[in-house]
Amino acid sequence: MYMRRICVFCGSSMGNKEEYKSAAKKVGEYLLDKKIELIYGGANVGLMKIIADEVLNGGVKVIGIMPHMLIEKEVEHKGITELISVETMSERKDLMASMSDGFIAMPGGFGTLDELSEILTHNQLRISDKPIGLLNTEGYYDNLLKFLDDCVAFGFVRVEHRNNIIVSSNIDELVTKMNEYKPIVTKKWIQDIKIESNGG
Numbered sequence: 001m002y003m004r005r006i007c008v009f010c011g012s013s014m015g016n017k018e019e020y021k022s023a024a025k026k027v028g029e030y031l032l033d034k035k036i037e038l039i040y041g042g043a044n045v046g047l048m049k050i051i052a053d054e055v056l057n058g059g060v061k062v063i064g065i066m067p068h069m070l071i072e073k074e075v076e077h078k079g080i081t082e083l084i085s086v087e088t089m090s091e092r093k094d095l096m097a098s099m100s101d102g103f104i105a106m107p108g109g110f111g112t113l114d115e116l117s118e119i120l121t122h123n124q125l126r127i128s129d130k131p132i133g134l135l136n137t138e139g140y141y142d143n144l145l146k147f148l149d150d151c152v153a154f155g156f157v158r159v160e161h162r163n164n165i166i167v168s169s170n171i172d173e174l175v176t177k178m179n180e181y182k183p184i185v186t187k188k189w190i191q192d193i194k195i196e197s198n199g200g
């Protein structure tokens with residue numbers, strides 16, 4: 001499926017390497033070139049701002065979703081096409097999930113990891129089958145990917161769920177793979193963990 005709306009999770013900070021900023025700019029340019037609408041946290045700070053500005057300047061739609069509490073702190077981007085205000089961080093993630101055709105996580109902190117983790121859990125439970133991409137700029141996510149391999153090795157994550165994460169350091173390649181994505185079906189998963197927990 002060709003994604004028309006992508007949600008980007010990324011830092012409310014800029015990070016301390018120029019490469020993070022240039023990667024965010026490239027993501028914006030890519031979305032613009034392909035006329036893909038951007039859904040994001042709605043902020044006017046960090047890598048989020050760089051992507052939003054790039055897409056907006058080229059005239060493609062940008063939708064931000066933000067809880068009141070952050071709007072009150074005046075971190076919202078005042079120039080975006082639409083700012084949807086919600087009550088809670090959870091509501092924000094729900095709306096991001098339902099409005100987008102796919103998700104990209106770029107370098108970021110706890111907020112980004114929270115959003116990524118939630119959407120990976122949706123994928124595992126098959127609440128959503130939308131593609132999830134990790135833009136691994138400058139190897140930012142190498143250690144997380146290694147940790148996820150450990151989660152598989154130690155029996156806490158199914159290899160199919162781990163392998164559903166699409167990884168690339170190049171935005172063009174990442175979106176191409178995301179458009180081709182088909183989830184690996186693990187019908188027996190819930191049944192298997194029930195058996196395992198009951199000594200079977």
Ligand code: AMP
Pocket residue numbers: 008009010011012013040041042043046048070075107108109110111112113115
């Ligand atoms: P972080 O990765 O901790 O910088 O958080 C960035 C992610 O969490 C974004 O994708 C936002 O949706 C959300 N977020 C966290 N802090 C903020 C903030 N100050 N303004 C807007 N969004 C934020």
